[in-house]
Amino acid sequence: MLISEKFMELFQVPDFVKPYLHHFVTEQEMELIVKLKGRSLTADDIAGLMNASVYKVRDLLEKAYQREVLNREIKDGLVYYKAADFYARLDNYCKWGNYYVLPKSVRKKLDQWCYDEFLKRNNNFQKVIENDPEYDNCFNEWVLLLSEVEEMIDVAREIRVVPCDCKMLADNCDRPREVCLFFDNKITDRTGGRTLTKDEAKQLVRYTDQKGLMHTGGPYNWREVGPNVVCNCCADCCYPFRAALHLGTKGKWPKSRYIANYNPDNCRLCGRCVQRCHFGAFYYDGTVVDQKGRSRRRVAFNPDLCWGCGLCANSCPAGAIVMEKL
Ligand code: SF4
Ligand code: SF4
Known part of the structure; x- marks a missing residue:
């Protein structure tokens, strides 16, 4: 079996992506995923597998981690690397890669594939349908008023704005796209994006409101624990609203208040x-x-x-x- 075929199987790449694989991963990243064989290994272990110096492998691993080809975990003080999957890589590439080089017909298929995966991977809607009392504990759980988003910005210590993955994938409207806000502990070493002052963040959310984007975010108890995310959404592109309309869970998740x-x-x-x-x-x-x-x-x-x-x-x-x- 060719390395690319083995990689597609291990990385859960849909078949129609095969002619476009080089947009998402390098040859070296494919080799890395194939050699990892689903294992979680240290840089030293991987250097042995790749027949390369630890110095060179660390550089490869760090780049692959930032590109969400790999995930990282720390066990007993050691850093381990493990394959991510195509769903994560697509999310990263649509925001930070040269995504619009891909033909529109392929991007449409990717959006549909990603939306189907979103439904499979998120049990939020199932919790809503089953009236699970825990359903409040989901991301993007509340539909927020603009005034509430401004209050969240007031209490945040750090604010980052990133492109909206739903809008980059769906491309169903012409509204603003650099509109997802991450706050404080939700900002990680691969969140990316631009740091905003509170004034800049408020200007941005007012602008998105003028342009017809709704605000969602959470967590539901943000007044006690601090805000984590605010998305500025439409019903044409944004997966939570598309899914709620499609599954008939209107008003429950994202929750209307x-x-x-x-x-x-x-x-x-x-x-x-x-x-x-x-x-x-x-x-x-x-x-x-x-x-x-x-x-x-x-x-x-x-x-x-x-x-x-x-x-x-x-x-x-x-x-x-x-x-x-x-
Ligand atoms: S039609 Fe105009 S004035 Fe009347 S409720 Fe709507 S926005 Fe307000
Ligand atoms: S859903 Fe429509 S009617 Fe309800 S608050 Fe939003 S814009 Fe107004």
């Missing part, structure tokens, strides 16, 4: 809320009304479709929408 309250008496029928709502909760009801001598399409609201993101209330020029706690 607010609902819009619409006062039609104050409404100027400008239609901004209709444009901004990702779920069609605000819509034109098909009738035309006269407002101060001008014909306007009448706006209606279906609270059953509301996820409580606050995008409508943030942009309503008439104060006709307020967010209420569920």
Whole structure:
């Protein structure tokens, strides 16, 4: 069997990626994964396997670790390296690699493959479906108001922004992409991205809000333990929302905690809320009304479709929408 074939099997690479393998890994990385054979080994052990000096192997291992070809663990004070898998490498490459060199048709297949893996690997949705009380303890668990994200930024010690992997993979919209915030202990030696000041982070989340992105994050007890992640999401690209819509777990994960309250008496029928709502909760009801001598399409609201993101209330020029706690 060729090294590339053995590598694809061990690294769990889908078959359709075969002609594009060189985008994701080097020849040396493939050899490394094949020689590891699923084992967790030290740099000294791996130098023996690769017939190379420890000095050279350490460089290879560190680069492969940063590229999420390898994972690293410490046991009894020693550093061990183990193969990651294609799912992890794809996540890394779509953010930091030359991902858009790949043809769009291949990127579409990768998005579908990754989305299917996401569903298989995350039991959050299953917990929601089964009403498991532990389901609150998932990443991206809450739909957050912009004001809550600003509070999280206020208490964070360190803030990093990275490209959104969902948007890089899905490429289903033209909204901003460098929008995922990592905080404090969630920042690791391979988070990457740009460090932001609190002011820069607030400017960024306000900008994402203006551009129609909803805010999610957590953990649910961030006021006690500090924030870990805030994502700025849409329903076209972002896997948690796509999955919730597809599996019918609306409002449960990511969890809704607010609902819009619409006062039609104050409404100027400008239609901004209709444009901004990702779920069609605000819509034109098909009738035309006269407002101060001008014909306007009448706006209606279906609270059953509301996820409580606050995008409508943030942009309503008439104060006709307020967010209420569920
Ligand atoms: S954004 Fe406000 S004023 Fe405009 S249509 Fe919606 S509720 Fe009415
Ligand atoms: S109606 Fe609900 S889901 Fe739609 S924009 Fe407003 S708060 Fe978000």
